[in-house]
Amino acid sequence: xxxxxxxxxxxxxxxxxxxxxxxxxxxxxxxxxxxxxxxxxxxxxxxxxxxxxxxxxxxxxxxxxxxxxxxxxxxxxxxxxxxxxxxxxxxxxxxxxxxxxxxxxxxxxxxxxxxxxxxxxxxxxxxxxxxxxxxxxxxxxxxxxxxxxxxxxxxxxxxxxxxxxxxxxxxxxxxxxxxxxxxxxxxxxxxxxxxxxxxxxxxxxxxxxxxxxxxxxxxxxxxxxxxxxxxxxxxxxxxxxxxxxxxxxxxxxxxxxxxxxxxxxxxxxxxxxxxxxxxxxxxxxxxxxxxxxxxxxxxxxxxxxxxxxxxxxxxxxxxxxxxxxxxxxxxxxxxxxxxxxxxxxxxxxxxxxxxxxxxxxxxxxxxxxxxxxxxxxxxxxxxxxxxxxxxxxxxxxxxxxxxxxxxxxxxxxxxxxxxxxxxxxxxxxxxxxxxxxxxxxxxxxxxxxxxxxxxxxxxxxxxxxxx
RNA sequence: GGACCGUUAGCGUAGCCUGGUUUAACGCGUCUCCCUGUCACGGAGAAGAUCGCGGGUUCGAAUCCCGCACGGUCCGCCA
Numbered sequence: 296x297x298x299x300x301x302x303x304x305x306x307x308x309x310x311x312x313x314x315x316x317x318x319x320x321x322x323x324x325x326x327x328x329x330x331x332x333x334x335x336x337x338x339x340x341x342x343x344x345x346x347x348x349x350x351x352x353x354x355x356x357x358x359x360x361x362x363x364x365x366x367x368x369x370x371x372x373x374x375x376x377x378x379x380x381x382x383x384x385x386x387x388x389x390x391x392x393x394x395x396x397x398x399x400x401x402x403x404x405x406x407x408x409x410x411x412x413x414x415x416x417x418x419x420x421x422x423x424x425x426x427x428x429x430x431x432x433x434x435x436x437x438x439x440x441x442x443x444x445x446x447x448x449x450x451x452x453x454x455x456x457x458x459x460x461x462x463x464x465x466x467x468x469x470x471x472x473x474x475x476x477x478x479x480x481x482x483x484x485x486x487x488x489x490x491x492x493x494x495x496x497x498x499x500x501x502x503x504x505x506x507x508x509x510x511x512x513x514x515x516x517x518x519x520x521x522x523x524x525x526x527x528x529x530x531x532x533x534x535x536x537x538x539x540x541x542x543x544x545x546x547x548x549x550x551x552x553x554x555x556x557x558x559x560x561x562x563x564x565x566x567x568x569x570x571x572x573x574x575x576x577x578x579x580x581x582x583x584x585x586x587x588x589x590x591x592x593x594x595x596x597x598x599x600x601x602x603x604x605x606x607x608x609x610x611x612x613x614x615x616x617x618x619x620x621x622x623x624x625x626x627x628x629x630x631x632x633x634x635x636x637x638x639x640x641x642x643x644x645x646x647x648x649x650x651x652x653x654x655x656x657x658x659x660x661x662x663x664x665x666x667x668x669x670x671x672x673x674x675x676x677x678x679x680x681x682x683x684x685x686x687x688x689x690x691x692x693x694x695x696x697x698x699x700x701x702x703x704x705x706x707x708x709x710x711x712x713x714x715x716x717x718x719x720x721x722x723x724x725x726x727x728x729x730x731x732x733x734x735x736x737x738x739x740x741x742x743x744x745x746x747x748x749x750x751x752x753x754x755x756x757x758x759x760x761x762x
Numbered sequence: 763g764g765a766c767c768g769u770u771a772g773c774g775u776a777g778c779c780u781g782g783u784u785u786a787a788c789g790c791g792u793c794u795c796c797c798u799g800u801c802a803c804g805g806a807g808a809a810g811a812u813c814g815c816g817g818g819u820u821c822g823a824a825u826c827c828c829g830c831a832c833g834g835u836c837c838g839c840c841a
Contacts, residue, residue, distance in 0.1 A: 325797090325800095325803090326798060326800065326804085327797035329798040330798095331803085342800090347798085380801055383801080403791075405773070406791095407773065409802075415773070417834060418832065421833090469841095471840080519763095522835070721834095731832090731834090
């Protein structure tokens with residue numbers, strides 16, 4: 296009796312031994328008097344051979360179809376001369392099967408799994424995402440994503456950062472993107488919001504004295520999607536105390552250079568150190584604040600990182616007739632002259648930076664204002680009344696009155712970066728269960744209606760379901 | 763909120779512009795039979811489509827027109 300199931304990648308070292316393998320039928324090649332099955336597990340393929348000597352076993356093998364799940368026992372044999380397949384890792388061996396157990400049958404899949412999936416329509420791929428994820432391409436993308444995240448955690452740990460979780464149920468904020476909101480059961484008529492980013496929490500962690508925080512953070516924004524944008528996404532959220540803008544940029548540069556060198560050694564950098572380009576220069580020279588600096592845009596292995604710095608603090612919103620923050624209101628102005636901030640907002644630069652790779656914005660951050668009087672001046676420029684500021688951000692201002700270190704951070708998006716590393720054209724390809732363009736999950740069929748009882752508990756009434 | 767592209771057997775496409783010799787074609791897959799060395803096995807045959815949904819024009823609509831749904835790309839939006 297063979298105790299332990301082994302994986303495809305271990306088989307080659309066990310010629311002559313009896314082994315137990317389990318996995319999915321990848322391909323069946325039935326020659327009438329000999330049947331080959333490619334067995335697929337999470338690490339690769341192994342060829343199984345069935346011969347008609349054992350009639351009962353052979354009959355059973357005849358019934359096998361793609362995507363059935365089976366458990367087999369048999370002897371690992373070196374393949375006969377001339378029968379070696381150099382295209383697969385286990386091409387020099389095969390399993391002479393002695394015992395076959397069918398663990399699970401499978402319907403014919405709705406689409407071919409042995410392709411990269413790029414020909415299949417998106418709605419079918421999303422509806423049958425668990426089958427789509429069986430593809431080599433998607434599997435590899437998720438493995439790459441895992442490697443990137445593991446590397447970040449390890450690397451930042453060595454740099455004395457600690458990972459801290461912040462709430463998913465939080466408070467709606469007036470600035471920025473539209474919030475996803477969650478009704479409160481215990482407080483009728485009140486709502487939580489899902490975080491657009493852990494922005495305020497990480498600043499409060501700096502007040503708390505942690506100095507170096509990071510989090511692999513899920514963020515939510517109820518805005519329309521794009522090829523590089525999903526309603527929920529993951530960012531490396533990071534905040535530090537007492538560090539300068541250049542120290543933060545240098546940290547990120549070292550982290551990303553190390554990620555690429557260790558995880559995608561085939562990639563090469565267009566330029567190191569990553570250039571720091573002012574917003575003004577980027578707009579004048581490239582006409583965009585996320586320039587694609589690659590020398591050969593057809594080279595899949597070229598990575599052109601850069602930082603865009605010195606953004607203007609404010610931009611004029613003509614339709615609303617008011618100044619708005621280019622980045623967000625907590626960005627520290629490069630001027631500490633309160634009169635100047637109020638009088639000439641158009642002249643004020645912010646300690647704000649974007650992280651750009653191959654024409655994609657893959658992150659943004661800033662040094663934060665930690666002097667309450669400057670934060671109030673910024674809000675004033677944006678047309679906020681003192682009472683509104685107290686109401687919306689009073690907790691932050693109060694926290695800043697108890698000893699706040701100068702602090703700043705950055706939040707590089709993980710999905711977009713992995714998409715670039717994987718050479719994928721769309722962010723969906725690096726997210727296990729992405730949503731459609733209008734924010735729906737075609738597999739789970741979400742959003743969906745809820746029971747009358749649930750609505751009642753939440754003190755909600757649906758007035759109209761018209762769009 | 764807006765613009766554009768797409769929707770034809772299980773999957774991917776052709777046919778649409780120029781309506782009628784189309785009994786809607788092709789490749790893959792599925793099913794049956796044959797096949798002892800394949801590795802995207804091969805060979806023979808079969809089944810499988812109210813042409814996304816609704817309405818209109820017409821003697822006649824997959825084909826032309828309108829509306830809707832679904833999917834995608836982009837603009838707005840995304841502190």
